[in-house]
Amino acid sequence: MPIASSRTAALYDRVRRVIPPIEWPAFTGDIEAILDLKRQRNAVILAHNYQTPEIFHCVADIVGDSLALARKAMTVEADVIVLAGVHFMAETAKLLNPDKTVLIPDTQAGCSLADSITAKDVRLLRQRYPGIPIVTYVNTSAAVKAESDICCTSGNAKAVVEALGVPQVIMLPDEYLAQNIAAQTAVKVIAWKGHCEVHERFTPTDIRQLREDHPGVTVLAHPECPPEVVAEVDFSGSTAAMSDYVGQQRPARVVLMTECSMSDNVAVDHPDVEFIRPCNLCPHMKRITLTNIRTALEQNRHVVAIDPEIAGRARRAVERMLAV
Numbered sequence: 001m002p003i004a005s006s007r008t009a010a011l012y013d014r015v016r017r018v019i020p021p022i023e024w025p026a027f028t029g030d031i032e033a034i035l036d037l038k039r040q041r042n043a044v045i046l047a048h049n050y051q052t053p054e055i056f057h058c059v060a061d062i063v064g065d066s067l068a069l070a071r072k073a074m075t076v077e078a079d080v081i082v083l084a085g086v087h088f089m090a091e092t093a094k095l096l097n098p099d100k101t102v103l104i105p106d107t108q109a110g111c112s113l114a115d116s117i118t119a120k121d122v123r124l125l126r127q128r129y130p131g132i133p134i135v136t137y138v139n140t141s142a143a144v145k146a147e148s149d150i151c152c153t154s155g156n157a158k159a160v161v162e163a164l165g166v167p168q169v170i171m172l173p174d175e176y177l178a179q180n181i182a183a184q185t186a187v188k189v190i191a192w193k194g195h196c197e198v199h200e201r202f203t204p205t206d207i208r209q210l211r212e213d214h215p216g217v218t219v220l221a222h223p224e225c226p227p228e229v230v231a232e233v234d235f236s237g238s239t240a241a242m243s244d245y246v247g248q249q250r251p252a253r254v255v256l257m258t259e260c261s262m263s264d265n266v267a268v269d270h271p272d273v274e275f276i277r278p279c280n281l282c283p284h285m286k287r288i289t290l291t292n293i294r295t296a297l298e299q300n301r302h303v304v305a306i307d308p309e310i311a312g313r314a315r316r317a318v319e320r321m322l323a324v
């Protein structure tokens, strides 16, 4: 079988260092079909940094961290947005584009953080801590956002917390992100007990072992990792911040303590950097495939819908974040 048709040959050139030639023919049919469907349906694909390289580099129109996807979702001019990421990201895109069709290729693409808290939990927190603003990570349902004062992402959490101009905030649902932000600011942070099932598994022992096995390695970690992990790394930031760090600092060897596809996607643009690859897969992100993106566009599924009353309040919390 040929490695690629003329249309996909240029795409394969881009990803050849992270997709073996034997795997590529399995992708080309779906890639061709998706490129055609995007034109026919006036659709764009927004893909998170944790999507696999054949999605991220070959069919996505807009890529980035949660903050970038939310910001760029507002500027999209297409009729249809396909969100290659998890459900809360699709809901955020819908909140910011109420008149567009937003599709998520698999409705089961959830998030352990989003599952860790309900709208009722937030109402109870508000009763327990009257007057203390509630800062909610975007990794939550629209119903939880609707009970919140403002949203944040890992890319802007410190700025959001400090912009409120108060001595204390509630930050939910990620306990570790809350603790990592608390370590960088004078604002007191009350946390919830949610965790990311991918990042909670990294340990300080992993980092020490990596440094011993790969002398001189630069270690980066997502702030959803436990604080004792973040304390031992060279840099911690959102997925976009980690990608920028590699681009700007050009470490000779680097390890990204985060989801596995991140290293593949960043490695494509940095052939001079050696990526050491212990990583954890996010089973939710991995539910999105080229095949179900193609089906989403062919069959117009699954359409993201949010109760209008919830959407109005959730949108305010997201827009307030975007204004910071």
Ligand code: 13P
Residues within 6 Å of the ligand: 049, 064, 065, 066, 067, 139, 153, 154, 155, 196, 222, 224, 237, 238, 239, 240
């Ligand atoms: P970012 O906002 O840093 O892309 O993180 C999203 C996420 O789900 C990390 O696990």
Ligand code: SF4
Residues within 6 Å of the ligand: 086, 110, 111, 112, 113, 114, 139, 196, 197, 198, 199, 224, 259, 282, 283, 284, 285
């Ligand atoms: Fe949620 Fe963690 Fe997966 Fe991100 S990596 S979507 S926070 S479970």
